[in-house]
Amino acid sequence: MELLDNLMLGLSTAFQFKNLLFCLIGALIGTAIGVLPGIGPIPTVALLLPFTFGLEPASAMIMLAGIFYGAQYGGSTTAILVNVPGETSSVVTCIDGHEMARQGRAGTALAIAALSSFFAGTVATVVIAVLSLPLSALALKFTAVEYFSLLVLGLIAAVVMAHGSVMKSLAMVLLGLLIGLIGIDVNSGVARMTFGITELSDGIDFVPVAMGLFGLGEIIANLERKDERRVVTSQRFRDLMPSWADLKQAFPAMLRGTAIGSVLGVLPGGGAALPPFTAYALEKKVARDPSRFGKGAIEGVAGPEAANNAGAQTSFIPLLTLGVPSNALMALMIGALMMQGIQPGPQVMTEQPALVWGLIASMWAGNLMLLVINLPLVGVWVSMLKIPYRLLFPAIVLFCCIGTYGISNSLFNVWLMLGCAVIGYFFIKIGVEPAPLLLGLVLGPQLEENFRRALLLSDGDFTVFIRHPISAVLLGVVAILLLAMLSPAVLRKRKEALTE
Amino acid sequence: MKTRMIRALALSAFAAAAFVAVPFSAAKAQDFKGPVRIVVPFAPGGTSDILARLIGPKLSDAIKTSVIVENKPGAAGNLGAEAVAKAKPDGHTLLLMDVGNLSTAPSLFPDLNFNIQKDLAPIGMVMFGPYVLAVHPSVGVSTPKDLVAYAKANPGKLTVANSGVGAVNHITAITIAKALGIQWKNVPYKGGSAASRAVISGESNTIINGTTATLPFVVNKQLVGIAVSGDQRLPTAKDLPTFKEAGFPAGDAGTWQGLLTTGGTPAPLVNKLNAELKKILAMPDVQAKIAEQGGVVKAGSPADFAKWLDNSVKTWGGVIKENGLKAQ
Incomplete structure (x- = not known):
């Protein structure tokens, strides 16, 4: 009953006119920055933080949260239409989403992305309301040992996920791991491969690499194909919407993606990348015909989109229940709370129930608004494909430059992105998939950090990884995946599937 | 030689003038x-x-x-x-x-x-x-004296989470250990909030970190406060002794x-x-x-x-x- 009381309190806060208005403003800003490649929620929230000073705490949090999950909706748009991930979390959406667009099914892909996000957002809201406490207890069970095993699983998933040669995707993962080593090592404080360049001491940022490898590399490659006409199907609303068959195919993927995203979102560190990557790998594993992936499989859009939106929302759980941020954006939210004079910590939930439950209830309202905003916009976005390349590409490059500059007000990231663009073009030419590289880059540093911390705390005893039950289970899954992958029968099947 | 001396003289005269003149001709708004x-x-x-x-x-x-x-x-x-x-x-x-x-x-x-x-x-x-030194409840101590006794009896069993190699809280931990003749393990994390999280979960069991990041967990009994740095006790946690009262060095750390x-x-x-x-x-x-x-x-x-x-x-x-x- 307490839950119902809390929800009522939350709804009464969230549905005050001014809070609905701020929720809408947040969702709109979020959608806009999500659509613009490179411009992410973190610099946007940072920019708007001082403006929230004058608002009531609940309104401020509702608006800032709206920006965050709104960006998850918008981020898939450019990923699908032009293969430029609007947000880090939509890198995976590029793979099948853009392929769908090339086949003239951009409207379907966009609509599925929006529906998956809405579904996941709604479920995640319920998850936060009902399961906050048990989930945050679970998150606290994850120590360095469990993280290490989870990250190993993530990396194996990267190899499983890649289509094409296993060798090539392994090589990409390893390259990503190597690039991830750049910067000051957390455990020893030693600067590695920085060559005295101060900008490199924090390591290579994910966003410029993703923008360069995916988006800009693709643009260079497109410039070569002079006369390729992009297929724009009819613009009638009905044709843009997914068919009943599409929905039936996508729904189980949405469910699985939501489950994965809800759990992984609670764990700090995995960030925006882990939930969609894992969801994609899972979809490919359970699919009857994995060879469809990379060629416009609708599950490849639905699963990861659901996962990233669910993850974005459940990443609020550690903030609300423990007062500990699980990612950079949550750290900003803590800053917003402190500016309001609210001490973040485990007491927030009991001391500020109207704020916490208002925020939770506003998430559902916000998700509904986003669906209403996004579905009609599908037609508008699709017509963007009619913009000639000579106008579209310079605009994308411009936004990418502004966005990457904005991450830390540094030109270094812009040059890094442009360098990665050339490498991305090279990758397209030699036919390798850059997604595993990105996963290696994101997970590598954390893998090492947690591995060494686990050993430091256990005095170098390797058996901790099997003595901790959660870790043992995760490593068991890894072993099964590896066996399945290496067994000759599977290899043969994989080859057959590839030659088709 | 001569010009250099004149220059030096002129410079010091100028510096002195600037120094003396400050209270009278403060910079103008424009x-x-x-x-x-x-x-x-x-x-x-x-x-x-x-x-x-x-x-x-x-x-x-x-x-x-x-x-x-x-x-x-x-x-x-x-x-x-x-x-x-x-x-x-x-x-x-x-x-x-x-x-x-x-x-x-x-x-x-x-x-x-x-x-x-x-x-x-x-x-x-x-x-x-100021910093708060706090431990995970599993350590089972609640006073500076008990903490030191525990550390001496169990060398290396206390694991101190810090916010990065060479961070001020890392330096503080080293300074305290050296002065008290105890051994604890310094565990670096990527920033203060990662360190906090690790101590709440019990991955590491000791932390020296800012009050706003630490006290809420002490109040909530997820951590046990031991001592605070600075000249005075905290108005919000009067029962915690200062480093100085506890006999710890690094009283000005924070x-x-x-x-x-x-x-x-x-x-x-x-x-x-x-x-x-x-x-x-x-x-x-x-x-x-x-x-x-x-x-x-x-x-x-x-x-x-x-x-x-x-x-x-x-x-x-x-x-x-x-x-x-x-x-x-």
Whole structure:
């Protein structure tokens, strides 16, 4: 009953006119920055933080949260239409989403992305309301040992996920791991491969690499194909919407993606990348015909989109229940709370129930608004494909430059992105998939950090990884995946599937 | 030879004149033309950022020009600090940061591209935020005496989470262990909140970190408070003894936030900024906000700040060098 009381309190806060208005403003800003490649929620929230000073705490949090999950909706748009991930979390959406667009099914892909996000957002809201406490207890069970095993699983998933040669995707993962080593090592404080360049001491940022490898590399490659006409199907609303068959195919993927995203979102560190990557790998594993992936499989859009939106929302759980941020954006939210004079910590939930439950209830309202905003916009976005390349590409490059500059007000990231663009073009030419590289880059540093911390705390005893039950289970899954992958029968099947 | 002597004489005369003249001919308001930037070398939302956004508008009113807060994170604050160090020395580029980070930078990063004492000019200290030393309940101690006894009986069983190799809380942990003759394991994390999380989950079992990040967990009984740094007990946790009362060294360890500008900025401008900063720090709403950040106002002269910096470079830098914590 307490839950119902809390929800009522939350709804009464969230549905005050001014809070609905701020929720809408947040969702709109979020959608806009999500659509613009490179411009992410973190610099946007940072920019708007001082403006929230004058608002009531609940309104401020509702608006800032709206920006965050709104960006998850918008981020898939450019990923699908032009293969430029609007947000880090939509890198995976590029793979099948853009392929769908090339086949003239951009409207379907966009609509599925929006529906998956809405579904996941709604479920995640319920998850936060009902399961906050048990989930945050679970998150606290994850120590360095469990993280290490989870990250190993993530990396194996990267190899499983890649289509094409296993060798090539392994090589990409390893390259990503190597690039991830750049910067000051957390455990020893030693600067590695920085060559005295101060900008490199924090390591290579994910966003410029993703923008360069995916988006800009693709643009260079497109410039070569002079006369390729992009297929724009009819613009009638009905044709843009997914068919009943599409929905039936996508729904189980949405469910699985939501489950994965809800759990992984609670764990700090995995960030925006882990939930969609894992969801994609899972979809490919359970699919009857994995060879469809990379060629416009609708599950490849639905699963990861659901996962990233669910993850974005459940990443609020550690903030609300423990007062500990699980990612950079949550750290900003803590800053917003402190500016309001609210001490973040485990007491927030009991001391500020109207704020916490208002925020939770506003998430559902916000998700509904986003669906209403996004579905009609599908037609508008699709017509963007009619913009000639000579106008579209310079605009994308411009936004990418502004966005990457904005991450830390540094030109270094812009040059890094442009360098990665050339490498991305090279990758397209030699036919390798850059997604595993990105996963290696994101997970590598954390893998090492947690591995060494686990050993430091256990005095170098390797058996901790099997003595901790959660870790043992995760490593068991890894072993099964590896066996399945290496067994000759599977290899043969994989080859057959590839030659088709 | 002669010209050089004359030049030196003239210079010192000028410096003396500037020094003496300050109280009488403070810089005028129109000395500040165009926007003044306060560079915060960390991500938004942290203590430095909150202070900058608190002080910025009030400074803008005082010097009658717009004041912009610019976050330039990276390399433990060195990137932003370097940008200020290399700016035009006209007092229009300010730096607000945890100056503990600044004072350890030369020892930690031999490749540093600027001299923190020459290329930056202190304007004034802003606040001091004490540390809380706390342990996970599983350790089973609640007083400094018991903690030391536990550490002596179980060498290496206490694992102290810090916010990075060479961070001030790491240095503090080393200093305490050395002075008390105990052994504990220093476990580096990527930042203070990762360290907090690790101690709440019991991955590590001891933490020395800021009050706002630590006290809520002590109140909630997820951590057990042992002692606090600073001169006085905390008004919000009166039962916790100070480091000094507990017999721990490093009583002045904590978060020191200070305002600086580019080295070589004319003294009248620096003094004008210092005077305005002091006025702002005396405002009741500013003091209240700083108290919310778990800190106390530490207003002082540029010379006080320079002395503090000099001292910290020696003591904290010394610990870094002694223990080979160089980032190289």
